[in-house]
Amino acid sequence: MSNVEGKLFMEPERYEFSAAPFHQFELARRDFFKILGAGIAVFAIAKDALAAQETAPGQRAFHNEELPKDINAWLHVGEDGSITGFTGKAEIGQNIRTALAQTIADELRVPFESVRMVTADTALTPFDAGTFGSRTTPTITPQLRRVAAAARDLLVGVAAKEWNVAPARLVAADAKVTDPASGRSLKYAELARGKTLAQNLPAEDPITPATQWTIAGKAIPKVDGRAFVTGRHQYTPDLRPAGMLYGRVLRPPSFGATLTAYDDSAAKAIPGVFVVRDGDFVGAAAPSADEAQSALGAIHAQWKEVPQISNKEIFSYLKQNAAAEADDRFRKQKGSVEEGLAGATHRLDASYTVAYIAHAPLEPRAAVAQWADGKLTVWTGTQRPFANRDELAEVFHLPESSVRVIVPDTGSAYGGKHTSDAALEAARLARAAGRSVKVVWTREEEFTWAYFRPAGVIEVKSGIASDGTLTAWDFHNYHSGTSGIDTPYVVANQRTEYHPVPLILRSGSYRGLAATANHFARETHMDALASAAKMDPLDFRLKNLSDPRLRAVLEAAAKTFGWPRKKTQAGQGFGVACGYEKGSYVATFAEVAVDKTSGAVRIVRMVEAFECGAIVNPDGLRNQVVGAMIQGLGGALFEAIEFENGRIKNPHFASYRVPRFRDVPEIEAVLLDRKDLPSAGAGETPIMAVAPAIGNAIFDATGVRLNHLPMVPNGLRSA
């Protein structure tokens, strides 16, 4: 139960880890009707779900994505006409509950209001590896469409049999099946009545193209919006099952510390308090959080600490401790970088660094655990309910079928809620107490004991010909990760390598993963090359780009931004950056104002064009795009975790600065709707060009090139 990671390497794409699902299809189907009542059900096993989504070239250069091959979705049409869609994905603020319901309503030809989504409940929903990697829209949306289309066919089939006519002459619309020849019609509810009809998905059921969508593609407001503005929605920390106790965990003074002396007799003497020690895990459960905390205070514990490096030496440490040679999985090579550099007119070597940052979701990690008859139920805000279930089963030596994980719609995650820490803690305490236990991490715990977006060093060597054509590109990422590491630019001679380094701080996924770091390095470097070639930064990019979708977002954003812009006042600067990742395309333009006396940097305006294929819900998409831009501001300008001797030095909102209202500039998001292309996810890619666009604008304003994230935690002193 300890958080000690030892000498572990970060998985380059942690979120893609997935265990083979333990498939209980027949059992699930039987349970299904028991839970939902009679009706019509369709189950999908979409073998081609992954292959169908390969839209961006080269995005898999480094990693072999291993999503389960038989992802399934299912849907139920009840006897009252209610439609329920099931997915193992979790709602964490990205608004899938609305978007997926739209998709079902659209394909099944029913009113949006009649569709309900059941999400992220290991007892009710299909196995799912997790809500990450911008996978919900590209994988689940088409599956639910196929499922809905199959359900529609089933309903038509029932009507055809009832009327003894050919199914082909019947029409499904407005939640009923009509026979245009006779004018007869039957509601879906009537057709489902008394049935327990289930069907596996036919392999190639045709689905409605985006050009013919009527409910998908619309700006439908967030489902249950009223529950959120009235405070009625219950997040995990709001749950209070009867008799519940509050759990708190005794944290070591520093990472990796081990217990050397321990005496809990005083704590155990407090009435109503349960104290648990299990290895280095120490926790208490009590009728109130205060009493649990007091009990921890009464425990005498001594810890042995281990010396650890600080953020001041992290970057040299990363370079010194990286494997000298990247292994084959993480190397990509084309042509000869050496020849390309030799033939270049301008050459540029530069090094870039990114700091550790925290997700800081406003809902901290939390879990409520309940044991009954040897079975465990846990409510927790996680992005990986099934992985949490498996970890709980393993830790408590239970069969997976004895553990149920339920994810209430959660107060955000941003890649930070993959692990099952709070769930394990609550379950351990609940087992000892014989009562339900809730554990809600404090903000300080959240900043300290969760995990971070990893720090990294990126080194780039490049060359261009006299006309601005890239001739050589040599890109090395140390530790931060492989997402977005491939250059989208056309370069004859290139080498791209990822160099793993053992973990220093506990690290993992973060919105966009390393795509922000890799784009920051690449797009800052491209800007410096444009400057060396005395070319306009946009023209320079377009000259070296062939990808039409990337060119399209650059041109769309440039038009709205008004590029090229003339400076009208001192300290003004404009910058651009772009890229693609996970099947979606982004271009960001920024205007900054730098006060040369104080060094204060203010973002005046940002314009971002984003394209992710056919848009499912433009309103939700706009929220995600603008949200990513604002979140990206923090890591670009001032967010950084400070650490020393295994302690986080700024584990509070007062010392770890996140974007606030005054930091937010004028923002415009330009959404390109490509109805001819499959829908890709949008939760991550919109963040990744923000930092380089701002940095390039600061350079334009001041001539100062900033190669480190965050760029100006204390303003631009050197300007």
Add this chain to the structure above:
Amino acid sequence: MPKPIELEINGKRYPVNYPADTPLLYVLRDELGLTGSKYGCGEGQCGACTVLIGGAPRRSCQIPVSAAAAKPITTIEGLEKDGRLNPVQQAFLDAGAFQCAYCTSGMIMSSVGLLQTNPNPSQAEIIQFLQGNVCRCGTHPRIVEAVRQAAKMMQEHGR
């Protein structure tokens, strides 16, 4: 045994038995089940726990329950009247001014407090007033817009 303290919340009176220095937030959430006010930091730095005390927005995680007894308290649960949303709630709903929505209760309570003292705030005044409320999803522009719309609605309806 601590002395019972009587709180007036959303027009109802509640006797509570808590040590005088217990933050109001924990009494609301854990004792009274008013979980609309959120724990975000417990340090007065994020605004998720904001309630109105005597009409003024306050961080309930920083107010000892004894200090909250003197004046009427309004929480997010007390804004809706006879099934009708407060104009600020309605404006947040109309503007889609939330994503994960964990900050929403605090944002709405702060904004209700602002509009009580400044019924027609400028954009700069709204931004200044909400500076202490954290939204991690980056929904700030819509929140500002929702407050402007709420101000407009309240003026038009004379509320």
